[in-house]
Amino acid sequence: MNYESIKLTIDGKIAIVTINRPESLNALNAQVLNDLEKVFDYLDSEKTANCVIVTGSGEKSFVAGADIKEFPSFTQEQATELSKRGHFIFNKIENLSKPVIAAVNGFALGGGLELAMSCHIRYASENAKLGLPEVTLGLIPGYGGTQRLPKLVGKGIANEMIFSAKMITAEKAKSIGLVNEVFPLEELLPKTKELAEQIIKNSPQGIAKAIKAVNASDSENGMETEINSFGDLFAQDDFKEGVSAFIEKRKPIFN
Structure with missing residues (x-):
């Protein structure tokens, strides 16, 4: 563009x-x-x-x-x-x-x-x-x-x-x-x-949730945002890849 x-x-x-x-x-x-x-x-x-x-x-x-x-x-x-x-x-x-x-x-x-x-x-x-x-x-x-x-x-x-x-x-x-x-x-x-x-080596899904949680840190729902974001990530592909890579002692490959 x-x-x-x-x-x-x-x-x-x-x-x-x-x-x-x-x-x-x-x-x-x-x-x-x-x-x-x-x-x-x-x-x-x-x-x-x-x-x-x-x-x-x-x-x-x-x-x-x-x-x-x-x-x-x-x-x-x-x-x-x-x-x-x-x-x-x-x-x-x-x-x-x-x-x-x-x-x-x-x-x-x-x-x-x-x-x-x-x-x-x-x-x-x-x-x-x-x-x-x-x-x-x-x-x-x-x-x-x-x-x-x-x-x-x-x-x-x-x-x-x-x-x-x-x-x-x-x-x-x-x-x-x-x-x-x-x-x-x-x-x-x-x-x-x-x-x-x-x-960029790290999880894009995790980073996106981290940005959202940090930006909410000075609001009344900051803690709730962190809790919900943490839970949401357990259903995401990046979490599954990251944990598998850790257990298998290899570097994760995030899409």
Whole structure:
């Protein structure tokens, strides 16, 4: 499939989604949001890829935020709808049944950091700068940032980042749990692919249920989701193959 602002490549069982607006530091505009929705709808039903990597084109920026040039003409109602749309698309990413890893290669600001936070895992390059600068524009994060950041780093640190609008380094982001690992820029994508290769060796059915259970961990039915998911997997082919392989002392082959 072709997308105006995104490049999609599928290498074996790994899909790579690259935001491709380098002239604008890969800023999120209406076209990028539309393409993100389309590409993740496609990946949801695509049968080959079992893991997804999201990154930005070039060496300077993952996604440098929303495209502010679109904002001045918006009415209050249009701004509300824009926020709803961002939530809808980023929730789609967060709830994809396949693991999504953000390879943060440079600036991840505003909507760019919100995109990274909607992914299940975040790796960053040493030159990455992360932040939520919305209050400098008289706004707040509108694509889930006020909700996801406290869950990842705690309310106090989230408040500090949002209220101060300061950018933090990749190493600082790792120290507070916002990113999992930090690598030199040239190693970022290879290291992210290494993680994806490790993930795709495991049961897709088990991982899909794990994503659902982890995403429910801050809801009232989190424990019930885990219990039901655990039980459901006993009826699945992956469980039967995994247990048989363990007993037979061989590596499992998951379809």
